Amino acid sequence: MTWLLNLRTHTKLMLAFSLVIIGFASLLYLAQTSLRTIQKNDENLNQLGRDLAAFKDFRFNIQYTREKILIALQSKNAAEGNVIATHIRSIQEQNSKILTTLLAHAAKDQAQYKLVNEVTRLWRDYTVVRDQQVQLLTANKFDEALTLAMSTQHNRIQHLRELAYQLDTEVAQKIRLLVQNNNQIIDQQLDRALWLGSVLILLTFTLTIMLSRSIGIPLLTLTNYAKQICVGDIPTRFDFTLRRDEVGELSQAFARMGEYLKTLSRQAERLAEGDLSASVAAQSEQDVLGLSFARMVESLCQLTQEMQEGIVVIASASEEIFSTAGKVASSVHESAASITEIATTIEEVKQTAHLAHKRASEVNEASTRNRQIAFSGCDAVAQSLSTMAQIREQMHAMAESILRLGEQSQAISEIVATVNELAEQSNLLGVNASIEAGKAGDAGKGFAVVALEVKALAEQSKLATAQVRNILGDVQRAMTRAAMAAEQGSKAVDLGFEHARSSDEAMRQLAESLEQSSDMAQQIATTSQQQLAGMDQVAMAINNLRQTSHDNAAGANQVGQSTRDLHGLGGRLKRLASQFKLPSRQTA
Amino acid sequence: MTQLDSSLWRNLHQQLGELANQLAQGDALDPQQQTSLLQARSQQWAKPPTESESQSLSVLAFTLGIKTYGVELACVDTVRPIKHMTELPGTPPYVRGIISLNGRMISVLDLRVLLNLPHQGLADRNHVVVMRGEEMEFGLLADRILGVSNLPYSQIQTEQAGLSGLQRNLIMGISNQQWTILDGPQMLTEPALCVDDID
Numbered sequence: 029m030t031w032l033l034n035l036r037t038h039t040k041l042m043l044a045f046s047l048v049i050i051g052f053a054s055l056l057y058l059a060q061t062s063l064r065t066i067q068k069n070d071e072n073l074n075q076l077g078r079d080l081a082a083f084k085d086f087r088f089n090i091q092y093t094r095e096k097i098l099i100a101l102q103s104k105n106a107a108e109g110n111v112i113a114t115h116i117r118s119i120q121e122q123n124s125k126i127l128t129t130l131l132a133h134a135a136k137d138q139a140q141y142k143l144v145n146e147v148t149r150l151w152r153d154y155t156v157v158r159d160q161q162v163q164l165l166t167a168n169k170f171d172e173a174l175t176l177a178m179s180t181q182h183n184r185i186q187h188l189r190e191l192a193y194q195l196d197t198e199v200a201q202k203i204r205l206l207v208q209n210n211n212q213i214i215d216q217q218l219d220r221a222l223w224l225g226s227v228l229i230l231l232t233f234t235l236t237i238m239l240s241r242s243i244g245i246p247l248l249t250l251t252n253y254a255k256q257i258c259v260g261d262i263p264t265r266f267d268f269t270l271r272r273d274e275v276g277e278l279s280q281a282f283a284r285m286g287e288y289l290k291t292l293s294r295q296a297e298r299l300a301e302g303d304l305s306a307s308v309a310a311q312s313e314q315d316v317l318g319l320s321f322a323r324m325v326e327s328l329c330q331l332t333q334e335m336q337e338g339i340v341v342i343a344s345a346s347e348e349i350f351s352t353a354g355k356v357a358s359s360v361h362e363s364a365a366s367i368t369e370i371a372t373t374i375e376e377v378k379q380t381a382h383l384a385h386k387r388a389s390e391v392n393e394a395s396t397r398n399r400q401i402a403f404s405g406c407d408a409v410a411q412s413l414s415t416m417a418q419i420r421e422q423m424h425a426m427a428e429s430i431l432r433l434g435e436q437s438q439a440i441s442e443i444v445a446t447v448n449e450l451a452e453q454s455n456l457l458g459v460n461a462s463i464e465a466g467k468a469g470d471a472g473k474g475f476a477v478v479a480l481e482v483k484a485l486a487e488q489s490k491l492a493t494a495q496v497r498n499i500l501g502d503v504q505r506a507m508t509r510a511a512m513a514a515e516q517g518s519k520a521v522d523l524g525f526e527h528a529r530s531s532d533e534a535m536r537q538l539a540e541s542l543e544q545s546s547d548m549a550q551q552i553a554t555t556s557q558q559q560l561a562g563m564d565q566v567a568m569a570i571n572n573l574r575q576t577s578h579d580n581a582a583g584a585n586q587v588g589q590s591t592r593d594l595h596g597l598g599g600r601l602k603r604l605a606s607q608f609k610l611p612s613r614q615t616a
Numbered sequence: 617m618t619q620l621d622s623s624l625w626r627n628l629h630q631q632l633g634e635l636a637n638q639l640a641q642g643d644a645l646d647p648q649q650q651t652s653l654l655q656a657r658s659q660q661w662a663k664p665p666t667e668s669e670s671q672s673l674s675v676l677a678f679t680l681g682i683k684t685y686g687v688e689l690a691c692v693d694t695v696r697p698i699k700h701m702t703e704l705p706g707t708p709p710y711v712r713g714i715i716s717l718n719g720r721m722i723s724v725l726d727l728r729v730l731l732n733l734p735h736q737g738l739a740d741r742n743h744v745v746v747m748r749g750e751e752m753e754f755g756l757l758a759d760r761i762l763g764v765s766n767l768p769y770s771q772i773q774t775e776q777a778g779l780s781g782l783q784r785n786l787i788m789g790i791s792n793q794q795w796t797i798l799d800g801p802q803m804l805t806e807p808a809l810c811v812d813d814i815d
Binding site for chain 1: 689695696697743763
């Protein structure tokens, strides 16, 4: 299929149209052939119709003549014989011509020819007899003539009628065959026309699509590209075919043109950015655009180089001026700043001196107050020391009391033990007394009661001693706690006494040092007063100096502003010039 | 803190003052207290005896180990605390030792050994119950002497099941308080307990 695509466009078109034309020609030829056959059949039909009509005339003539003769015979009119003879002569030739023609026409058909021949022979025989009849009529021999008419002539007429019927049937058969043939041909032709027409329509449609796809659509794409290029929009990518026909070549040429235009536009963009280093080679001698582009680049290079040289001179000069002015301005500023700093510092020093003087006065007063407080503190500490000593003595007394209490509790405990022992013995005594009473019998009954009472008392005493022992235990535990508390209290008091004594010492030292610091604070207050007066004079002198340096700085600032503008201009010119990149051979 | 301290001291002073007052009054009881005590005592004496003499038994009650024993008062000579007891070798196990009582040597028997009871319970204080008959004199070891009391015979159950031999001879019955009532006269004539006659 590739070779088909690579064919030239006119060859493709010719090929396609010749295919269509051949189709139509064949359709036409077939139609013509069929029509000719139909035409021939029609002619035959026509002739047959004419022949039939002629034959009818022939039969009518015979019948008419016979009728005339029979009427004349019937009416026995002899005069009629001449009229009939004249009429016969007039139709005789016509009938003979008709029969000749029929014979000639029936030459192709054997059966027909035979029939016509038979008719001709019969007619000749008939005409001979008819002429005899007319002669008889004329000669008034009516009966003879009538006999002839009724026998011979009648048979012949009958025979002729049969022949005519056969001939009619034959011709009708032929006509039917011809019409049938015509119909068949027409149907055949209609089918053919339909099939061939469909095939042709399909072929035409296919060819149209193929042609539009191979020619129309690529041309449309190229047209779009051309329209885009017209409005300056160069497509970034061209769809082009490698076919070797006109469309392929056209699209390749378009792609090449697009590439060239893109190169040119890129070059122009670089020029716009100031890059003059690359040039575009002209595509041919006739490439006016390429040549003009190259010339433009060259002249731009020259112009730029000259401009750059001038700008470099301006820039260096302005830079020198700027740097010098900057140095002057900075030194003026520095001196002004230094003076300002000095002034500020002196102001600060003055403030500090004020503050110091104030603080010194305050310190003086505070130290005086402190001295008094320290003295009163010393007194308080001395008092607390004496109180502590008293507490210590009382604690000692309390410890001794607790000791005595313990000893007495011990004594009570011993007494209780003794009482318990006594109670036990009393109990036993009671029991023994009961025993003795029992032995005494009735005499000892009263004694037994006393003995029981003694025993009960002994048991009560035992219970009481047990209670006393319990209470003694509680008392002993409470005394232990009291002794521990007293011991801790005594220790705490000893410690407090020591602390009070050391704080007394510290308070004494504090009072002495406070006295010394109070003297010093007084001296400092006097000195700071003198310092304050000196600082005021220094501040005034520095303020004058600062005013003068401010004026200087303002002047230097104006100069600096002007030179900065100049320098900025030079720099900007230099930057602008440096945006143009010259080709290397020209910058060298 | 100071308030708390001051209230504490005030309470202390008050209590001490009350104590001093009490001590100054001496051991004398309250008149009211004394009256109630005297009334209780007179009521106790005024109570009529519940049982007649013939129907009750006077017993001396004492404890040894976990049990309480009673013995007929008529058989008891005296009750003494044991101050010193001498243990003798070669004696039966129920003889704990001998003591001296008014110049007489008396053997001390342990009921727990005689009655096959376990050595249990806290020993309060050692006493001896001296029993004396016409033939024999011996002491019974006791922890505490409870006293003399009258037990009606009806309260003493004399029918004992499961006792045999010596135990049947020694025990008279069990009282309502679960006391073991010893048969004193029987004990004083029991040949098994007669130590002196062995020599």
